[in-house]
Amino acid sequence: MKKDLISIRDLSGKEIRDLFSLTDKLKKDKSKFSDALSGKTLVLVFQKPSNRTRVSFEVGIYQLGGNSLYLAPHEISLGVRESIEDVAKTLARYVDGIVLRTYEHQNAIDMARFSDKPVINGLTDFLHPCQALADIYTIREKIKNFKGALMSYVGDGNNVCNSLLYACAKTGLNINLAAPKGYEANKRVLKEARAIAASHKSSIKIFKNPQEAVKGADVIYTDVWASMGQEAESRKRKKIFKNFQVNSKLVKLAKKKVLIMHCLPAHRGQEITDQVIDSKNSIVFDQAENRMHVQKALLIKLLGKK
Ligand code: CP
Ligand code: NVA
Numbered sequence: 001m002k003k004d005l006i007s008i009r010d011l012s013g014k015e016i017r018d019l020f021s022l023t024d025k026l027k028k029d030k031s032k033f034s035d036a037l038s039g040k041t042l043v044l045v046f047q048k049p050s051n052r053t054r055v056s057f058e059v060g061i062y063q064l065g066g067n068s069l070y071l072a073p074h075e076i077s078l079g080v081r082e083s084i085e086d087v088a089k090t091l092a093r094y095v096d097g098i099v100l101r102t103y104e105h106q107n108a109i110d111m112a113r114f115s116d117k118p119v120i121n122g123l124t125d126f127l128h129p130c131q132a133l134a135d136i137y138t139i140r141e142k143i144k145n146f147k148g149a150l151m152s153y154v155g156d157g158n159n160v161c162n163s164l165l166y167a168c169a170k171t172g173l174n175i176n177l178a179a180p181k182g183y184e185a186n187k188r189v190l191k192e193a194r195a196i197a198a199s200h201k202s203s204i205k206i207f208k209n210p211q212e213a214v215k216g217a218d219v220i221y222t223d224v225w226a227s228m229g230q231e232a233e234s235r236k237r238k239k240i241f242k243n244f245q246v247n248s249k250l251v252k253l254a255k256k257k258v259l260i261m262h263c264l265p266a267h268r269g270q271e272i273t274d275q276v277i278d279s280k281n282s283i284v285f286d287q288a289e290n291r292m293h294v295q296k297a298l299l300i301k302l303l304g305k306k
Helices: 013-028 052-063 084-094 105-114 129-142 159-171 187-199 231-240 284-303
Strands: 041-046 067-071 097-101 119-121 150-154 174-178 204-207 219-222 259-262
Touching (some): 084 097, 084 105, 119 129, 129 159, 129 259, 187 204
Parallel strands (some): 041 097, 097 119, 150 219, 219 259
């Protein structure tokens, strides 16, 4: 049966560990996998802009011997020109896998339901699983025995935050969250992630202010205050989130060697200062690079020979 990646919730701890082991191999010896997906085609159906996700998937499949096809928003006009069901059924006749970047999360669920070929969630308003997998992989590279380490997420309880909650819970990282009232992580995700975290004896704690949340942190993570699709709220959000900026003063409250993470793109001077994102503690470009390595492993797992 085909497998999709719509949410990290659907992956077992073992699947994540196996994915990371394969990623290690891919990073070590690129040439060994140069025909792992030869003859395979991946289509990227994107309704929002992208740098990292698009380029890492396109270059990634190319390095595995396959090829890719990018369909910009106006080309497919998902649900407008034709239904998601018809798009999914048609694309599945041509390609071996679909990466979808869209607004409503239900679109990703529907695409996976109607496609006979694996569907990968390349970001929805609700989740960004590829990002969070690459993030945990990056932490695993930087912190030996990262189980039990503390990530403090400061800012909007958005798609990245929701996926990090699942990812931390599944891999045994503790996570502290600090978001303005009304902008917290999704309640259902919190409930589910808490249940998963309990079985790993890890914790999920909510704080009102970022200063409390970052105390003792091994990792501070932040993301934009206004995500793609929320541009009209940008001014309002700047006011609401102004005390949630990751700046040098805040970073000083965490561990000395705290890792600074951001999925990018960053709005420098808003959620994070130049000084922090450009500091020696910042690993934002390692995260960006690892998007490709982890996704290559994912593509082999989902599109490769079973
Ligand atoms: N982090 C991330 O998904 O970046 P893009 O929006 O540029 O793909
Ligand atoms: N939360 C951001 C993540 C971008 C990678 C957004 O959805 O725009």
